[in-house]
Amino acid sequence: MEAVKVGLLGLGTVGGGTATVLLRNAAEIQARVGRAIEVSHVAGLGIADQTIVDPAKVKLTEDAFEVVNDPEVQIVVELIGGYTLAKDLVMKAIDNGKHVVTANKALIATHGTEIMQAATAKGVTVSYEAAVAGGIPIIKAMREGLAGNQIQWLAGIINGTGNFILTEMRDKGRDFDDVLKEAQELGYAEADPTFDVEGIDAAHKLTILASLAFGIELQFEKTYTEGISKITTEDVNYAEELGYRIKHLGIARKTDNGIELRVHPTLIPEKRLLANVDGVMNAVLVQGDAVGPTLYYGAGAGAEPTASAVVADIIDTVRSIDVPADQKVPLLGFRADSMRDTPVLSIDDAETSYYLRMSAEDKPGVLAEVSEVFAAHSISLEAVLQKEPSEGVNLVNLVLLSQQVQEKNMNGAIKEVEALAAIQGEVVRIRMEHLG
Numbered sequence: 001m002e003a004v005k006v007g008l009l010g011l012g013t014v015g016g017g018t019a020t021v022l023l024r025n026a027a028e029i030q031a032r033v034g035r036a037i038e039v040s041h042v043a044g045l046g047i048a049d050q051t052i053v054d055p056a057k058v059k060l061t062e063d064a065f066e067v068v069n070d071p072e073v074q075i076v077v078e079l080i081g082g083y084t085l086a087k088d089l090v091m092k093a094i095d096n097g098k099h100v101v102t103a104n105k106a107l108i109a110t111h112g113t114e115i116m117q118a119a120t121a122k123g124v125t126v127s128y129e130a131a132v133a134g135g136i137p138i139i140k141a142m143r144e145g146l147a148g149n150q151i152q153w154l155a156g157i158i159n160g161t162g163n164f165i166l167t168e169m170r171d172k173g174r175d176f177d178d179v180l181k182e183a184q185e186l187g188y189a190e191a192d193p194t195f196d197v198e199g200i201d202a203a204h205k206l207t208i209l210a211s212l213a214f215g216i217e218l219q220f221e222k223t224y225t226e227g228i229s230k231i232t233t234e235d236v237n238y239a240e241e242l243g244y245r246i247k248h249l250g251i252a253r254k255t256d257n258g259i260e261l262r263v264h265p266t267l268i269p270e271k272r273l274l275a276n277v278d279g280v281m282n283a284v285l286v287q288g289d290a291v292g293p294t295l296y297y298g299a300g301a302g303a304e305p306t307a308s309a310v311v312a313d314i315i316d317t318v319r320s321i322d323v324p325a326d327q328k329v330p331l332l333g334f335r336a337d338s339m340r341d342t343p344v345l346s347i348d349d350a351e352t353s354y355y356l357r358m359s360a361e362d363k364p365g366v367l368a369e370v371s372e373v374f375a376a377h378s379i380s381l382e383a384v385l386q387k388e389p390s391e392g393v394n395l396v397n398l399v400l401l402s403q404q405v406q407e408k409n410m411n412g413a414i415k416e417v418e419a420l421a422a423i424q425g426e427v428v429r430i431r432m433e434h435l436g
């Protein structure tokens with residue numbers, strides 16, 4: 001059988017990794033697929049200087065549209081990232097009847113609905129395994145392996161850079177900026193690292209996972225997003241003392257009223273497997289009604305781990321080329337005509353437990369005053385930790401753990417606590433999940 005021709009857009013970290021894996025594992029891949037897969041056209045800035053593909057066998061260009069418009073190319077692999085140009089290229093590829101593979105979570109989370117509709121109308125596939133959790137085959141697991149389940153909730157560490165920063169802060173007491181710089185040098189961080197540290201990258205990925213889990217449209221704008229930039233070593237240490245670790249989680253949960261979609265730093269019990277996922281590694285815990293909890297773990301970023309997912313998508317695409325469109329695995333897991341309109345809840349309606357830290361005057365009765373406020377809001381406290389004041393200072397750190405409560409109720413209680421004369425400044429709040 002004739003080789004399938006692939007066009008690569010981007011030969012950076014992931015593009016380079018993809019070309020390398022396709023070349024190195026060509027024989028293995030052919031044995032699995034039954035036909036050869038050849039990179040025939042590559043676009044990238046400064047492409048003349050590349051040393052990965054053989055210019056005698058592969059067309060090289062700086063104009064990505066040349067690849068998208070190349071009649072020989074059957075699969076376009078978009079690895080340039082970003083929203084605008086990437087979207088134009090993907091839409092043009094679809095319009096030209098080409099299958100698309102992308103690692104671009106921002107693109108899928110924000111323009112995925114339009115892209116999937118265009119692909120379905122044209123009878124081509126759009127695959128995005130590498131967009132979520134790098135090398136972990138979580139899309140395949142959700143869309144196919146768990147297809148018999150009603151998904152109840154999922155929680156994931158889905159940003160490697162953020163996890164690397166939190167791990168290094170906890171284990172080595174390293175400074176936030178210093179660790180971020182290292183993540184950038186290692187090629188883990190996004191082009192704009194605020195996407196990593198402010199939770200936007202994780203929110204893109206959670207948006208995609210929630211669509212696959214619950215059959216809802218991609219709704220990035222409704223995902224509550226909070227990053228790790230305000231986490232202090234003090235809170236990391238207090239959490240440890242109480243038997244918890246702080247992890248940056250993406251959480252999607254189906255409730256009777258709708259779907260909670262939230263990304264934020266989260267205290268989790270230190271014994272949970274997720275609490276022990278360190279460094280740049282990612283992990284996603286999925287709770288299905290039939291299977292119970294399942295955990296997926298692996299490298300969430302980096303050239304070859306991400307390439308592993310891209311190449312798997314290319315292989316799947318080749319295998320499905322002659323399959324009639326209505327018999328292919330639906331692009332978002334549920335058939336386009338069976339998507340649901342389950343509402344995504346506002347963060348005010350989410351229910352979770354809380355870690356609260358406040359600075360209180362060191363005098364009798366303060367703890368009782370604070371407890372009364374929580375009692376008046378029917379909020380049960382699970383643990384209280386009072387730290388010794390530093391020498392010459394009359395303020396102590398009070399740390400409280402609450403039981404599960406609706407966010408809007410907690411907001412009201414926090415406002416009242418902050419208004420107490422004995423409490424100085426704002427109450428620090430970090431949400432807490434037991435993941436049981």
Ligand code: HSE
Pocket residue numbers: 131133134158159160161162188189190196201300301302
């Ligand atoms: N910046 C992302 C991360 C890369 O750190 O996880 C993989 O999506």
